[in-house]
Amino acid sequence: MIVQRYPEPFIAPMRAELSRLGFEDLKTPDAVDAAVKQPGTTMVVVNSVCGCAAGKARPGIAMALSQGKRPDHLATVFAGADVEATETARNYFQPHPPSSPSIAIMKDGKVVYMMERRDIEGRTADMIAAELQKAFDTHC
Amino acid sequence: MADVLDPAVIESLRELTPPGEPDVLNEVLTIFLQEVPPRLERLRTFLAAGNIVEVQRAAHSLKGSAGNIGARALHDICRQVDDKGRAGDLSGLAPLVAALTLEFDKVEVEIHRLMSN
Numbered sequence: 001m002i003v004q005r006y007p008e009p010f011i012a013p014m015r016a017e018l019s020r021l022g023f024e025d026l027k028t029p030d031a032v033d034a035a036v037k038q039p040g041t042t043m044v045v046v047n048s049v050c051g052c053a054a055g056k057a058r059p060g061i062a063m064a065l066s067q068g069k070r071p072d073h074l075a076t077v078f079a080g081a082d083v084e085a086t087e088t089a090r091n092y093f094q095p096h097p098p099s100s101p102s103i104a105i106m107k108d109g110k111v112v113y114m115m116e117r118r119d120i121e122g123r124t125a126d127m128i129a130a131e132l133q134k135a136f137d138t139h140c
Numbered sequence: 141m142a143d144v145l146d147p148a149v150i151e152s153l154r155e156l157t158p159p160g161e162p163d164v165l166n167e168v169l170t171i172f173l174q175e176v177p178p179r180l181e182r183l184r185t186f187l188a189a190g191n192i193v194e195v196q197r198a199a200h201s202l203k204g205s206a207g208n209i210g211a212r213a214l215h216d217i218c219r220q221v222d223d224k225g226r227a228g229d230l231s232g233l234a235p236l237v238a239a240l241t242l243e244f245d246k247v248e249v250e251i252h253r254l255m256s257n
Contacts, residue, residue: 005171006167006168006171007156007162007164007167007168009157009158009161009164010153010156010164010168048204049204050200050201050204051203051204051207052200052204121200122226
């Protein structure tokens with residue numbers, strides 16, 4: 001069963017900002033399991049209706065992916081909408097606490113890099129992009 | 141309404157509803173009314189305990205919720221609490237949180253008025 005909270009038309013433009021970058025929407029726990037277990041590197045973004053997702057995280061992600069190294073796979077869950085999928089993704093992110101928005105880089109099913117909301121809200125989109133590009137250079 | 145909820149934001153939410161589907165504005169406002177009071181209560185509890193880190197987190201989260209429905213004044217007060225929390229500055233937080241509570245009451249009244257129309 002897919003548990004929905006925020007109405008889909010409300011969050012659709014927020015999903016689209018990542019979809020058009022090539023992110024796969026993970027709406028079920030099974031989809032999350034399959035995505036994080038892929039060989040290679042997978043970037044998993046916990047998208048959110050939070051203002052810092054709109055003003056900082058999503059633009060920063062777009063900038064980071066526009067040049068240089070990048071993860072092999074891009075995937076996203078939406079907190080407050082894909083509730084079960086988000087919970088499943090957060091289980092993979094432990095011991096990092098639940099946080100939205102947040103950005104994880106997984107390698108062969110394990111978290112190798114995590115940017116939590118507290119790391120996002122104090123930074124500009126440019127700074128987030130630069131930080132992500134460093135992470136891509138290190139892990140991808 | 142304009143001084144409590146931004147009419148442009150309310151209209152944009154209203155226009156999101158596809159034909160024959162549940163009213164998006166109503167759903168978003170209902171979620172707001174369900175989620176905000178307990179978060180506001182947590183914020184007050186954290187303030188009373190002097191837990192500035194959690195006060196900031198709660199204010200940040202409330203700020204986002206307020207912004208989503210165009211509650212500009214509420215958003216602005218949350219932003220001030222968020223900024224003070226981030227700076228670790230407890231001074232002046234109590235009156236700000238009192239103002240936040242009063243503004244939420246206004247927003248709640250306005251939401252009920254909108255939903256009953």
